[in-house]
Amino acid sequence: MFSFFRKKTPPPETPAAGPAPVGEPSQVLAPEPAPSQPTERRTWLDRLRSGLRKTGSSLSQVFTGTQIDDALYEELEAALLMADAGVKATEFLLSDLRRRVKERKVTDPAAVKGLLADALTELLAPLEKPLVVGQHRPTVIMVVGVNGAGKTTSIGKLTRHLADADQKVLLAAADTFRAAAREQLSVWADRNRVEIVSQEGGDPAAVTFDAVTAGKSRACDVVIADTAGRLPTQLHLMEELRKIRRVIAKADASAPHEVLLVVDGNTGQNALAQVKAFDEALQLTGLIVTKLDGTAKGGVLAALARERPIPVYFIGVGEKLEDLQTFSAREFAQALLA
Numbered sequence: 001m002f003s004f005f006r007k008k009t010p011p012p013e014t015p016a017a018g019p020a021p022v023g024e025p026s027q028v029l030a031p032e033p034a035p036s037q038p039t040e041r042r043t044w045l046d047r048l049r050s051g052l053r054k055t056g057s058s059l060s061q062v063f064t065g066t067q068i069d070d071a072l073y074e075e076l077e078a079a080l081l082m083a084d085a086g087v088k089a090t091e092f093l094l095s096d097l098r099r100r101v102k103e104r105k106v107t108d109p110a111a112v113k114g115l116l117a118d119a120l121t122e123l124l125a126p127l128e129k130p131l132v133v134g135q136h137r138p139t140v141i142m143v144v145g146v147n148g149a150g151k152t153t154s155i156g157k158l159t160r161h162l163a164d165a166d167q168k169v170l171l172a173a174a175d176t177f178r179a180a181a182r183e184q185l186s187v188w189a190d191r192n193r194v195e196i197v198s199q200e201g202g203d204p205a206a207v208t209f210d211a212v213t214a215g216k217s218r219a220c221d222v223v224i225a226d227t228a229g230r231l232p233t234q235l236h237l238m239e240e241l242r243k244i245r246r247v248i249a250k251a252d253a254s255a256p257h258e259v260l261l262v263v264d265g266n267t268g269q270n271a272l273a274q275v276k277a278f279d280e281a282l283q284l285t286g287l288i289v290t291k292l293d294g295t296a297k298g299g300v301l302a303a304l305a306r307e308r309p310i311p312v313y314f315i316g317v318g319e320k321l322e323d324l325q326t327f328s329a330r331e332f333a334q335a336l337l338a
């Protein structure tokens with residue numbers, strides 16, 4: 001059994017290392033560099049920090065004053081709302097922070113920033129969970145999301161990590177409408193030397209059924225189904241996803257084992273609305289939040305944690321292979337306030 005996992009909440013400013021295997025049957029591995037490559041890890045963290053700078057600059061600004069007063073809390077409230085943390089998470093964070101400030105008898109605004117990082121880390125912690133594959137063979141992963149969220153790119157990156165870990169992967173191109181989507185997935189499949197079940201036109205549920213059946217007979221470790229992008233308001237297309245889900249269960253009664261929503265972090269509060277809508281339709285098991293590089297709306301993860309805490313298995317901070325990383329609450333909170 002494998003899980004994509006990173007050491008929890010590394011101490012501040014310490015480059016987190018990839019975990020060591022912990023032995024069978026629950027061997028653990030990570031998509032990020034091994035412990036011997038702290039420089040690469042540092043580089044990635046730097047990218048997350050600079051990516052979230054747009055979100056964090058106004059947040060950090062709040063703590064440059066000389067006193068802790070109502071004006072500071074008001075400014076912080078505005079900055080959190082601007083970062084798309086949403087009303088509920090913002091209210092929660094403010095009252096949590098006031099409590100921490102009182103308890104610690106803090107008088108320096110700079111120290112309040114540290115306490116906010118703690119409060120954010122605690123709030124985000126329920127989102128930090130590894131994606132485990134290997135409990136079922138094949139582990140069937142269905143991937144959904146709106147158009148252009150980054151589904152195919154994220155599947156490509158994930159496939160590469162799995163292939164590198166000697167997992168036999170089969171991709172199902174369940175986007176039967178868009179030829180470009182199938183081609184894009186084929187490119188990733190070729191690049192990673194994994195198999196693909198693809199079909200022009202036809203029923204996406206049928207393609208997925210064939211893929212899961214093939215995955216079983218070919219002893220694959222993982223089957224990943226890429227579905228066509230759609231808006232949650234397109235009810236017939238949402239029904240199509242439900243059908244794909246049902247048909248997967250016909251091919252393998254225990255599947256799908258994971259239903260992942262890919263959301264574009266750039267869409268802020270709209271990402272939260274997408275998570276709620278897709279979760280209601282499909283009972284999501286995890287999220288991949290993409291495009292956190294250069295967004296001013298990174299606070300949406302706080303809103304998610306407060307209102308729909310579905311695990312964030314991965315975050316995307318760029319278009320390159322190494323830009324898909326596991327989510328760490330502490331790192332994210334620190335990057336947000338850097």
Ligand SMILES: Nc1nc2c(ncn2[C@@H]2O[C@H](COP(=O)(O)OP(=O)(O)OP(=O)(O)O)[C@@H](O)[C@H]2O)c(=O)[nH]1
Binds near residue numbers: 154229293315316318
């Ligand atoms: N900057 C940045 N770009 C990303 C990230 N993830 C994906 N992209 C880009 O977003 C664009 C859309 O990605 P796709 O993977 O094609 O999105 P999709 O959800 O499969 O799109 P549809 O098939 O149309 O639904 C591409 O140009 C990707 O390179 C990310 O984390 N950061």
